[in-house]
Amino acid sequence: MEIQRNFYLDKLIRRKGNGLVKVITGARVTDENIYYLLLDEVQMLDCFETVLNGYLRKENMDVYVTGSNARFLSKDIITEFAGRGDEIHMYPLSFSEFMSFYPGSQYEGFSQYMLYGGIPAVVLRDKDTDKADALENMFDEIYIRDILKRNKVRNQGELEDLLNILSSAVGSLTNPEKLKNTFRTVKKSGITSVTIKKYLDYFAMSST
Numbered sequence: 001m002e003i004q005r006n007f008y009l010d011k012l013i014r015r016k017g018n019g020l021v022k023v024i025t026g027a028r029v030t031d032e033n034i035y036y037l038l039l040d041e042v043q044m045l046d047c048f049e050t051v052l053n054g055y056l057r058k059e060n061m062d063v064y065v066t067g068s069n070a071r072f073l074s075k076d077i078i079t080e081f082a083g084r085g086d087e088i089h090m091y092p093l094s095f096s097e098f099m100s101f102y103p104g105s106q107y108e109g110f111s112q113y114m115l116y117g118g119i120p121a122v123v124l125r126d127k128d129t130d131k132a133d134a135l136e137n138m139f140d141e142i143y144i145r146d147i148l149k150r151n152k153v154r155n156q157g158e159l160e161d162l163l164n165i166l167s168s169a170v171g172s173l174t175n176p177e178k179l180k181n182t183f184r185t186v187k188k189s190g191i192t193s194v195t196i197k198k199y200l201d202y203f204a205m206s207s208t
Contacts, residue, residue: 012024030060031060032060033060034060034061034062035060035061035062036061036062037055037062038064038065039064039066041066042065042066091118092118092120093118093119093120095110095113095118097118098113098118116131116132116135119134119135119138121134121138122134144156144160146206147159147202147206151202153199153202158189158191158199159199159202161183161187162183162196162199165182165183165186166203176193176196176197176200179193179196180193
């Protein structure tokens with residue numbers, strides 16, 4: 001039997017979209033119905049591992065969480081939930097998925113796909129300049145920021161210089177010692193191969 005509580009429902013509806021967190025207080029009785037909890041970008045919560053572990057003990061709750069940054073995707077989080085987490089790793093659009101809405105030919109689509117990738121928020125934009133801007137913003141705000149924050153990197157300039165050097169040498173064999181020499185020649189920098197190896201590990205961790 002469902003009890004209508006429209007007095008309170010109307011209050012919530014009037015507050016919809018007001019830019020504030022709606023705090024609902026009062027007595028609640030847990031029943032035997034199944035409840036679904038969806039937490040978006042859960043890594044933004046302090047001690048989110050403890051929060052999720054707490055929900056695991058509730059038999060009538062089915063929990064779904066999302067996370068996109070390096071901290072959430074790192075090996076220590078996977079270890080934390082060993083045997084208790086069921087991961088579904090979502091990738092950007094495949095070429096087949098991309099072509100399901102792209103209006104041009106396969107050849108034109110493949111060129112666009114190779115240039116801009118398969119991130120929906122990027123490829124759904126109309127203008128090429130908008131797509132490029134979106135990619136740059138995502139790179140700075142998600143990838144770089146996560147690496148800096150997670151690993152407490154102090155020299156952001158060095159990190160970005162290394163990414164630029166690697167990007168210009170895609171397909172070429174390299175190693176930390178060669179990269180160190182490139183830094184000395186091109187950037188007049190005294191960065192060590194040990195630091196470069198550390199940065200490379202950060203990149204690899206954030207890309208998996």
